[in-house]
Amino acid sequence: MPTKPYDLLVLGGGSAGFNAARVARDEFGKRVAIVDGARELGGLCILRGCMPSKTLLWMTEVLHLAQKGKTFGLHIPVARPDIRAMHARKKKIIAEFADYRARAMNSGKYDLYRANARFIDPHTVELNDDKRTRISAKKILIATGSRVSTPPIHGLADTPHWTSDDVLDLNFIPKSVIVLGGGIIAVELTQYLRRLGVRVTLIQRSPNILRDHSPEASAVIQQALRDEGVELFTHTRIEKIAQTKRGVRVTFAHTHNGATKSVAREAAHLFNALGREPNTAGLNLAAAGVRLTPAGRIRANRHQQTTTPHIYAGGDVCGPNDIVHLAIAQGELAARHAFLPSTRPPRIPAILSSAHLLNVVFTDPALATIGLLESQLRAKKIPFIAASYPYNDHGKTILMDANAGYVKVLADPKRGRILGAEIVGRDAGELIHIFSTPLIMRATVHDMLRAPWYHPTIAEIITYPLEELAEKTNQ
Ligand SMILES: Cc1cc2nc3c(=O)[nH]c(=O)nc-3n(C[C@H](O)[C@H](O)[C@H](O)COP(=O)(O)OP(=O)(O)OC[C@H]3O[C@@H](n4cnc5c(N)ncnc54)[C@H](O)[C@@H]3O)c2cc1C
Numbered sequence: 434m435p436t437k438p439y440d441l442l443v444l445g446g447g448s449a450g451f452n453a454a455r456v457a458r459d460e461f462g463k464r465v466a467i468v469d470g471a472r473e474l475g476g477l478c479i480l481r482g483c484m485p486s487k488t489l490l491w492m493t494e495v496l497h498l499a500q501k502g503k504t505f506g507l508h509i510p511v512a513r514p515d516i517r518a519m520h521a522r523k524k525k526i527i528a529e530f531a532d533y534r535a536r537a538m539n540s541g542k543y544d545l546y547r548a549n550a551r552f553i554d555p556h557t558v559e560l561n562d563d564k565r566t567r568i569s570a571k572k573i574l575i576a577t578g579s580r581v582s583t584p585p586i587h588g589l590a591d592t593p594h595w596t597s598d599d600v601l602d603l604n605f606i607p608k609s610v611i612v613l614g615g616g617i618i619a620v621e622l623t624q625y626l627r628r629l630g631v632r633v634t635l636i637q638r639s640p641n642i643l644r645d646h647s648p649e650a651s652a653v654i655q656q657a658l659r660d661e662g663v664e665l666f667t668h669t670r671i672e673k674i675a676q677t678k679r680g681v682r683v684t685f686a687h688t689h690n691g692a693t694k695s696v697a698r699e700a701a702h703l704f705n706a707l708g709r710e711p712n713t714a715g716l717n718l719a720a721a722g723v724r725l726t727p728a729g730r731i732r733a734n735r736h737q738q739t740t741t742p743h744i745y746a747g748g749d750v751c752g753p754n755d756i757v758h759l760a761i762a763q764g765e766l767a768a769r770h771a772f773l774p775s776t777r778p779p780r781i782p783a784i785l786s787s788a789h790l791l792n793v794v795f796t797d798p799a800l801a802t803i804g805l806l807e808s809q810l811r812a813k814k815i816p817f818i819a820a821s822y823p824y825n826d827h828g829k830t831i832l833m834d835a836n837a838g839y840v841k842v843l844a845d846p847k848r849g850r851i852l853g854a855e856i857v858g859r860d861a862g863e864l865i866h867i868f869s870t871p872l873i874m875r876a877t878v879h880d881m882l883r884a885p886w887y888h889p890t891i892a893e894i895i896t897y898p899l900e901e902l903a904e905k906t907n908q
């Protein structure tokens with residue numbers, strides 16, 4: 434028997450879906466159903482994304498610092514990973530986070546269906562449970578997330594390989610790993626593996642790793658990885674992947690100084706970090722009239738409405754950036770748009786604008802950006818001035834032996850309004866937040882310099898480029 438239509442049906446109970454459900458229920462008192470087909474509740478960020486990766490990266494950062502003890506005049510005879518203990522600690526922490534989310538989802542505020550859904554028509558889905566349950570709703574949010582993509586590279590599909598799920602769940606230290614790709618996942622987990630003592634080879638297609646960032650920023654991370662012993666190839670084209678007796682062999686064309694050579698590398702394991710794709714297969718979107726962008730994401734407007742206006746999309750399934758605070762904001766916005774009167778639509782959160790994009794790569798040194806990058810300002814023909822300052826000329830970072838990196842600030846040339854910032858170096862992911870409020874409040878470099886800056890802190894380094902820009906702009 435079909436149930437009475439819900440006010441909101443949420444497909445996928447991750448960051449976007451859960452927060453849409455919460456807003457619909459708590460702010461609007463609506464009747465909400467959540468459908469999620471995963472074995473465990475919690476979503477990607479908690480179970481296999483942000484939280485496990487950052488737990489493990491933090492543990493290897495502590496290990497790395499301990500191994501550098503001599504630099505700081507410390508005698509630490511042995512510092513080595515106990516992977517079973519690390520794995521157990523990660524599992525415990527993640528279980529607590531997941532349990533908290535599962536309790537919220539099972540609190541009785543929502544009807545929770547543990548199955549996968551596919552559309553029957555624009556208001557109805559059918560579940561893949563025993564009863565083929567049908568659920569209908571006035572409004573629907575698609576928040577089914579993303580999955581690892583396996584590009585059509587010769588031999589990849591037929592060769593056993595790991596995804597980030599497997600790397601995050603290792604309870605042994607592999608001897609050697611070839612990492613395919615040079616995006617955030619590849620780079621963060623390469624450093625994790627290397628610091629465990631694994632022999633790592635990273636193979637990236639574009640001329641730099643982290644291709645969406647500036648070449649200057651990615652060069653710092655590239656150098657840091659090489660200094661730690663990662664064999665890193667950029668500007669490559671993978672030709673063939675094959676299983677061998679002892680693991681895997683990857684053959685690729687490598688371009689260096691204008692010459693291209695064929696290179697082969699072998700390792701015990703292969704890690705596919707070639708990107709993720711939206712989870713839309715199986716949803717039967719055609720039955721709902723929901724269309725995709727050429728990149729395969731669900732097409733959504735500024736209020737997260739799809740091409741069928743009562744159906745919304747949020748999170749990785751629509752993008753454009755796979756970042757958790759954006760998934761949450763999109764889910765919340767969708768729920769508010771669905772239930773506020775059409776005469777009083779919700780304000781679009783400023784953080785969803787590309788001019789306020791915040792991005793962190795949790796390597797050490799870390800890479801963090803906010804606002805528009807230099808390349809974007811140039812492409813948009815927005816006038817700007819820039820100033821930067823290196824970590825190796827700042828008291829606090831020198832005493833911490835955190836010399837790699839720099840802070841760069843971008844501002845408008847007239848008033849000095851902050852347009853963006855790029856920080857590469859220790860704690861960049863924390864420091865970048867110093868620019869969040871000024872950016873949203875349209876503050877200037879002069880405003881920021883009126884604030885107090887404690888000495889000696891890493892944060893204080895930001896005053897140097899601010900002062901340079903202040904001198905260049907009229908107050
Ligand atoms: C290794 C890794 C590290 C990351 N680190 C960071 C980080 O540090 N910071 C950051 O901001 N972002 C990070 N991300 C990205 C971040 O995790 C995602 O952007 C975010 O979790 C996406 O949330 P979502 O709600 O769109 O999807 P998800 O959380 O994936 O939720 C989708 C849900 O939909 C369910 N589902 C799928 N299909 C169906 C169906 N047909 N019917 C019903 N349910 C379905 C799934 O079971 C899942 O629970 C990381 C990602 C990875 C992989």
Ligand SMILES: NC(=O)c1ccc[n+]([C@@H]2O[C@H](COP(=O)([O-])OP(=O)(O)OC[C@H]3O[C@@H](n4cnc5c(N)ncnc54)[C@H](O)[C@@H]3O)[C@@H](O)[C@H]2O)c1
Binds near residue numbers: 617706754793
């Ligand atoms: N710290 C964070 O916020 C964080 C951490 C991890 C993941 N994420 C999110 O997860 C998403 C997915 O990350 P990802 O790293 O899997 O994807 P990605 O798309 O960022 O990176 C994939 C990489 O693989 C390379 N590549 C693709 N095809 C190739 C080929 N045939 N040969 C060689 N290289 C090839 C690409 O050039 C790219 O560098 C990201 O968009 C990111 O926003 C965020």
